[in-house]
Amino acid sequence: MPEAPAAPGGTTRLNKRMAELGLCSRREADDWIARGWVKVDGAVATMGLQVAPQARIDIDPRARGQQREQVTILLHKPIGYVSGQAEDGHEPAVVLVQGRNRWKDDRSPHRFVPAQLKGLAPAGRLDIDSTGLLVLTQDGRVARQLIGEDSGVEKEYLVRVAFGAVSNDVQAAFPPQQLARLRHGLTLDGQALKPAKVDWQNPEQLRFVLTEGKKRQIRRMCELVGLKVVGLKRVRIGRITLGQLPLGQWRYLAPHERF
Template sequence: MTDPIRLSKRLIELVGCSRREAELFIEGGWVTVDGEVIEEPQFKVENQKVELNSDAKADAPEPVTLLLHKPAALDADSALKLITPGTLSVEHSYGKRPLKGHFLRLEAISTLQANASGLMIFSQDWKILRKLTDDRSKIEQEYVVEVSGDMVAHGLNRLNHGMTYKGKELPKVKASWQNETRLRFAMKNPQPGVIVQLCEAVGLKVVSLRRIRVGGVSIGKVPEGQWRYMTDKEKF
């Protein structure tokens, strides 16, 4: 029997890499101990079989942005707890290697309307955080709104051109019917409660709200309660 040593030290002995390279290999999910991926350089090993994946790269993991289909009942803190390797959308999991580091230091950005479900954004990337903070007044968001009641005459036209309701000036939006009970709203930086107010102003009551898009990024076919990685090709 040998005394337990750090996994990073064992890897250095095995492949002759530097300490920093060993840490990057391990944190990148490229090292297994008895066939199990271990991502902690300080993990202690004895006589277990340690292997380095043949495709391994000693690169620091890139910061990630995760897109969650949030259930309506959850707040941001509760929604964040949904994001685990097990809730990654199966349809979007191919070719992805969720790492423990992907779930650390995530910040919620681009606040949803109250009681809304749909696209919620969590990111580690300062460029994304800055974009959605500094340019929030310029980035369009899209909601699907389930409604009840009968729209007043010329209601759609009023929504699209702006109006005053209960002494408050409401913004003009891009509104259209998706079907007999669902409206689509597209607008920039919607203020809290504004979609409910817009609907009330034309005689409708909001049954549910779901955000489907922020800028050029949509939630797509991710099931409620699951998430996917934002791709390099997507832009807000």
């Protein structure tokens, strides 16, 4: 949806301003405003209110309590599951978020209850034929941080590749100038890609670090330079690593952890 034009006098719609300040997501802001939990300069806010940059925004403690109950889940997604809604007969990864699939070494104080599945949505994609770290969250602040327009959070991937008929010691056969193009110089969907960190992890596997997430981006990047992706695994998002989390299992993002 296109951005609404700026309001006269440099004001901003209240829900957008609250999201910009990192208080909550726009959807949460609308919910809080509807409940009467938001005051602007001492007065209870109304839906659609425009606010000046210096406006004082106060949040009812009940909103903060509701926010503290929201969970963010880290899942080691297997191949064969889609990140979001079910499609083409394939199940969404969220079906794996069940009590019996919780990692036994999860030290989070959270106790799993089915209500935590309500509004739990992926913050970023991971293709059906890819595996690794997938973030599912109820918290709009986390979603904005990871997939918002201004997000610059790094995502790290290990990518096994083949080059034509070469599947062993691909590094020796792959031209260095093409590796340079992977790092910077490729275009997808008519847009130049942001610079990426791309290095050989071993002779058959590349390590990619991206700060954007176009659909099937790594696979399409590789195709442009003659590589075929044989396997793809996401191992890090920001400061959060996949670590020892077993395939098909999940854990909570701990209160002290930050992306």
